[in-house]
Amino acid sequence: MELARLIKERRSVHQFEDRPVDIELVQELLDTAVWAPNHKMTQPWRFVIVHGEGRKRLADAASAFAAKRESNPEKSQELAEKFYNRFTSVPMFIAVVMKENTQPVVWEEDYASVSCIVQNFSLLAWEQGLGLVWETYPLLHVQAFRDAYGVGPGEKIVGSLHLGYPGKVPAPQPRIPAAELTTIINQAN
Numbered sequence: 001m002e003l004a005r006l007i008k009e010r011r012s013v014h015q016f017e018d019r020p021v022d023i024e025l026v027q028e029l030l031d032t033a034v035w036a037p038n039h040k041m042t043q044p045w046r047f048v049i050v051h052g053e054g055r056k057r058l059a060d061a062a063s064a065f066a067a068k069r070e071s072n073p074e075k076s077q078e079l080a081e082k083f084y085n086r087f088t089s090v091p092m093f094i095a096v097v098m099k100e101n102t103q104p105v106v107w108e109e110d111y112a113s114v115s116c117i118v119q120n121f122s123l124l125a126w127e128q129g130l131g132l133v134w135e136t137y138p139l140l141h142v143q144a145f146r147d148a149y150g151v152g153p154g155e156k157i158v159g160s161l162h163l164g165y166p167g168k169v170p171a172p173q174p175r176i177p178a179a180e181l182t183t184i185i186n187q188a189n
């Protein structure tokens with residue numbers, strides 16, 4: 001597919017078919033996605049793929065987190081079930097994890113590189129008929145959820161990617177043309 005068309009047609013997908021995703025394909029796409037710009041080649045990333053029965057680990061952590069947010073026991077149970085079902089309905093999760101450098105400039109460069117990997121992966125997946133949504137919800141900071149992903153101290157989950165074959169593709173949202181947001185400077189003063 002032509003790159004410009006691929007960029008414009010890609011969507012964030014929230015609803016998936018009940019169909020497994022081939023892990024070898026995902027690993028192949030990740031191997032290509034890591035060819036992102038990376039200043040000083042720090043390569044601070046790693047990936048945690050959760051699928052099949054492993055999804056219950058994330059669903060349990062999400063469910064417990066949701067239940068604690070509600071004081072009414074009946075509503076708490078209802079919310080916990082909703083979160084559990086939502087997490088078990090996603091065919092595959094990929095945590096994109098960044099080793100956090102203590103130097104602020106390197107941290108920013110690393111974060112930008114890891115974000116580029118997510119974009120690369122998103123486009124590669126879309127080209128293969130896979131949809132995803134890049135989530136950065138509060139759960140990424142909850143210890144039980146981090147533990148479920150196997151993420152330790154000194155690591156940041158840049159995104160929890162929900163991946164699968166699209167059950168529904170959202171309509172495109174309008175974008176402001178770059179020309180309306182561009183300042184051009186062509187003089188020294």
